Amino acid sequence: MFKKVISYTMIIIITLSLIGCSGKKEEIETQNGKLNVVVSFYAMEEFVKEIGKDKVNVYTIIPEGVEPHDFEPKAKDLRKLENADMLVLNGAGMEHWSKDVIKAVKNEKLKVIDTSQGVNLINISEENGDSSHIGSENTHENLGVDPHLWLGLTTAKIQSENIKNALVELDNANSKYYEENYVAFANELDNLYKDYKVKFDSIANKNFVTGHATFAYLCRDFNLNQISIEGVFAEGEPSPKKMKELTDLCKEKNIKTIFMESLVSPQVSETLAKEVDGKTATIYTLHSKEDNLSYLESMKSNLDIIYNSLK
Ligand SMILES: [Zn+2]
Numbered sequence: 001m002f003k004k005v006i007s008y009t010m011i012i013i014i015t016l017s018l019i020g021c022s023g024k025k026e027e028i029e030t031q032n033g034k035l036n037v038v039v040s041f042y043a044m045e046e047f048v049k050e051i052g053k054d055k056v057n058v059y060t061i062i063p064e065g066v067e068p069h070d071f072e073p074k075a076k077d078l079r080k081l082e083n084a085d086m087l088v089l090n091g092a093g094m095e096h097w098s099k100d101v102i103k104a105v106k107n108e109k110l111k112v113i114d115t116s117q118g119v120n121l122i123n124i125s126e127e128n129g130d131s132s133h134i135g136s137e138n139t140h141e142n143l144g145v146d147p148h149l150w151l152g153l154t155t156a157k158i159q160s161e162n163i164k165n166a167l168v169e170l171d172n173a174n175s176k177y178y179e180e181n182y183v184a185f186a187n188e189l190d191n192l193y194k195d196y197k198v199k200f201d202s203i204a205n206k207n208f209v210t211g212h213a214t215f216a217y218l219c220r221d222f223n224l225n226q227i228s229i230e231g232v233f234a235e236g237e238p239s240p241k242k243m244k245e246l247t248d249l250c251k252e253k254n255i256k257t258i259f260m261e262s263l264v265s266p267q268v269s270e271t272l273a274k275e276v277d278g279k280t281a282t283i284y285t286l287h288s289k290e291d292n293l294s295y296l297e298s299m300k301s302n303l304d305i306i307y308n309s310l311k
Pocket residue numbers: 069148212214232233234287
């Protein structure tokens with residue numbers, strides 16, 4: 001509640017400060033004839049660039065290396081939105097700030113895209129019903145659904161299609177361009193899915209351990225099971241008791257590779273790997289740009305590393 005009061009105050013202050021700089025608006029708007037698209041975080045940036053390519057300028061609100069679950073947009077982000085054609089959100093509660101920000105931004109032409117439209121969302125309580133969540137309690141404001149859609153290949157395809165439809169609607173003169181880019185990207189997603197579906201179906205071991213519970217959609221795609229150190233919203237390091245439970249579970253299931261995320265307690269992954277006499281390996285969650293890899297490169301690497309750890 002206290003946090004909410006602060007964020008409303010912040011938005012009022014930002015709104016007041018924006019009144020003073022509205023004179024700059026025209027200049028930015030007529031920049032280069034491309035659509036100005038603002039996205040919330042890295043994975044959305046990748047999807048928009050794959051489909052919009054040369055026809056879009058993309059501005060990403062959540063900076064590189066920043067954990068997005070608890071992020072609040074800054075005054076400069078709201079200024080970008082005042083001059084944008086489109087705001088692309090992951091949806092499913094990932095951008096807890098979006099309602100307040102959209103209300104605060106004075107831009108009647110801004111088209112807001114919730115890319116989770118049409119996705120069969122995974123309920124967090126459903127996930128908590130199994131043993132895969134040994135992380136800390138979920139105290140995050142959320143919609144009761146898992147927001148990590150972009151980490152499933154079939155869900156990423158729906159998100160990309162929603163982006164493509166929005167670009168076509170906004171810039172119909174280039175509809176063929178967006179359609180073609182979408183089809184090319186969707187084909188790559190399909191091929192990756194087909195390749196790994198066969199591979200994962202051929203092995204009996206389905207359990208892997210990661211930093212925070214980000215891979216529910218990927219697990220649904222390939223019938224895998226994630227065991228996570230932290231919960232769905234990267235709430236913080238686990239207690240010694242939870243660590244003991246994780247260690248026992250890894251030993252019981254003979255898990256020797258612990259995946260490590262750059263933004264979520266990498267030291268805990270290392271400690272756990274030592275406890276079970278195993279090793280760590282880097283996994284990409286695309287909350288932020290990592291190792292200069294594209295979406296497809298990161299996902300290919302993830303699938304490969306998960307598959308190799310299960311073989
Ligand atoms: Zn996350």
